[in-house]
Amino acid sequence: MYQTITPENRAEHTETIESMHRNRYDVCVRQWGWHIPGIEPGYDKDQFDTRHTVYITVTDPNLRKVVASTRLNPTTEPHMLSELFADYCTLQPYPQRADTWECSRYVIDRTLYNDPVKEFKIRCNLGIGMTQYCIDNGITQLSWLTHQRLFNLARRVWVTEPLGAPVRDTPDGWAWIPAVSKINRATNARQRERLANAEDVVAELIRTNSIRKTSRAA
Amino acid sequence: MISKNSERVLGAIRGIQNAETSGDVQRIFSDFVEFFGFTHIHLGQLVNPANVPQSDILVVSTWPDELLTRRSERYDLMHDPVALGALRSKRPFRWQKAMEWATRRGQKVVDQARDYGIKDGYIFPVHSIDSVSGAVSLGGDKLDLSRSDLGEVELVSLAAYAQLENLLGPFPYQRLVDLSVREAEVIQFAAAGKTNRDIAAILNIQPDTVNKTILRAAAKLGTLNRAHTVATAIAKNMIFA
Numbered sequence: 040m041y042q043t044i045t046p047e048n049r050a051e052h053t054e055t056i057e058s059m060h061r062n063r064y065d066v067c068v069r070q071w072g073w074h075i076p077g078i079e080p081g082y083d084k085d086q087f088d089t090r091h092t093v094y095i096t097v098t099d100p101n102l103r104k105v106v107a108s109t110r111l112n113p114t115t116e117p118h119m120l121s122e123l124f125a126d127y128c129t130l131q132p133y134p135q136r137a138d139t140w141e142c143s144r145y146v147i148d149r150t151l152y153n154d155p156v157k158e159f160k161i162r163c164n165l166g167i168g169m170t171q172y173c174i175d176n177g178i179t180q181l182s183w184l185t186h187q188r189l190f191n192l193a194r195r196v197w198v199t200e201p202l203g204a205p206v207r208d209t210p211d212g213w214a215w216i217p218a219v220s221k222i223n224r225a226t227n228a229r230q231r232e233r234l235a236n237a238e239d240v241v242a243e244l245i246r247t248n249s250i251r252k253t254s255r256a257a
Numbered sequence: 258m259i260s261k262n263s264e265r266v267l268g269a270i271r272g273i274q275n276a277e278t279s280g281d282v283q284r285i286f287s288d289f290v291e292f293f294g295f296t297h298i299h300l301g302q303l304v305n306p307a308n309v310p311q312s313d314i315l316v317v318s319t320w321p322d323e324l325l326t327r328r329s330e331r332y333d334l335m336h337d338p339v340a341l342g343a344l345r346s347k348r349p350f351r352w353q354k355a356m357e358w359a360t361r362r363g364q365k366v367v368d369q370a371r372d373y374g375i376k377d378g379y380i381f382p383v384h385s386i387d388s389v390s391g392a393v394s395l396g397g398d399k400l401d402l403s404r405s406d407l408g409e410v411e412l413v414s415l416a417a418y419a420q421l422e423n424l425l426g427p428f429p430y431q432r433l434v435d436l437s438v439r440e441a442e443v444i445q446f447a448a449a450g451k452t453n454r455d456i457a458a459i460l461n462i463q464p465d466t467v468n469k470t471i472l473r474a475a476a477k478l479g480t481l482n483r484a485h486t487v488a489t490a491i492a493k494n495m496i497f498a
Contacts, residue, residue: 129405130263188384194419200270204408212347
């Protein structure tokens with residue numbers, strides 16, 4: 040089950056927030072090899088973790104740590120697309136509206152699980168937490184800079200439109216695509232249906248080679 | 258800076274996402290790519306054609322029927338350097354790039370398309386979380402795409418692929434084949450080289466039961482013999498490789 044950490048309830052979740060920053064470092068820096076300027080070793084917290092930020096986290100009760108998380112920032116405040124990646128938006132300007140928030144650091148630690156169904160359920164819970172927060176707070180769109188693989192995946196759940204052409208400027212050669220996804224109750228229902236049918240959905244993804252049978256990294 | 262083609266690109270993507278028939282998707286997509294000089298579209302899931310008939314997978318093509326038939330009959334996809342390159346590529350590439358790793362048979366496959374007037378082209382791999390699930394191949398005669406053109410065609414290609422998969426699927430090969438736990442277990446040991454007698458001893462069942470279990474799994478998978486059953490189960494990720 041996910042947790043929603045808002046500026047209002049942040050004080051009640053200090054341990055979860057600590058665990059989340061450490062997990063983000065593990066995934067983004069150690070596993071994905073990102074260079075994030077200005078962060079402490081072992082702890083990913085940057086200028087976009089602000090007083091306005093909302094976090095959605097998923098904690099594994101057995102591991103007693105955050106295993107997946109994402110952060111949401113209002114686009115009416117400085118955010119990643121406005122401050123760092125505005126030039127990526129070559130098809131339409133990045134949205135800056137009260138009903139559009141930016142999703143970033145969409146992180147799932149895929150090295151922790153051998154079971155693709157369990158991993159899929161964690162991903163579903165994270166997505167549902169994000170969508171539910173949006174619906175409850177009048178947010179109708181999420182903007183993000185997506186990895187090209189996530190862009191195709193996002194399409195299965197949200198009506199997603201690119202803000203710019205794919206940009207391949209990192210050494211690993213993968214593309215990043217700025218995009219905006221529409222959030223509504225139908226999205227939420229689709230996510231909950233996928234979670235309820237997790238075994239079947241994962242089986243289909245495995246059959247079509249969309250995901251590996253074993254998720255643990257070699 | 259906003260691209261001069263932005264309205265054209267977004268219009269095509271929105272049209273494709275709202276299209277209710279595959280014909281509409283194909284029409285919008287064809288109109289869009291024609292602007293960039295592409296005259297032929299061939300898109301589909303990249304799966305082993307010796308294991309899954311073309312009629313069971315997503316294939317949408319404007320290539321000549323005769324060329325498609327010839328490719329299908331001779332399993333040309335398995336030799337096609339463009340398709341093989343797409344399986345391991347993170348980015349679109351021009352067909353001619355694939356000649357670097359083409360075998361002699363692969364070169365003939367490419368030459369065959371040229372015989373039908375499809376002389377040049379690009380392929381756009383479609384990635385899922387862990388692999389390439391398919392590709393969009395666009396052909397033409399004299400192509401001259403800038404880097405930004407290529408990115409924009411890639412986006413519309415991805416949209417067309419996703420919507421066609423959505424409208425035309427699920428495909429027979431995607432349907433679940435439910436191997437029972439026992440069937441998967443037996444095939445797992447067969448894949449490790451164990452005989453029926455070995456497997457029977459390991460699972461504490463009769464060798465005849467092992468044999469019947471394998472035959473039952475083969476019937477579900479539509480396979481012809483023990484090796485084919487094991488290979489298919491591995492290919493479909495039903496057991497550990």
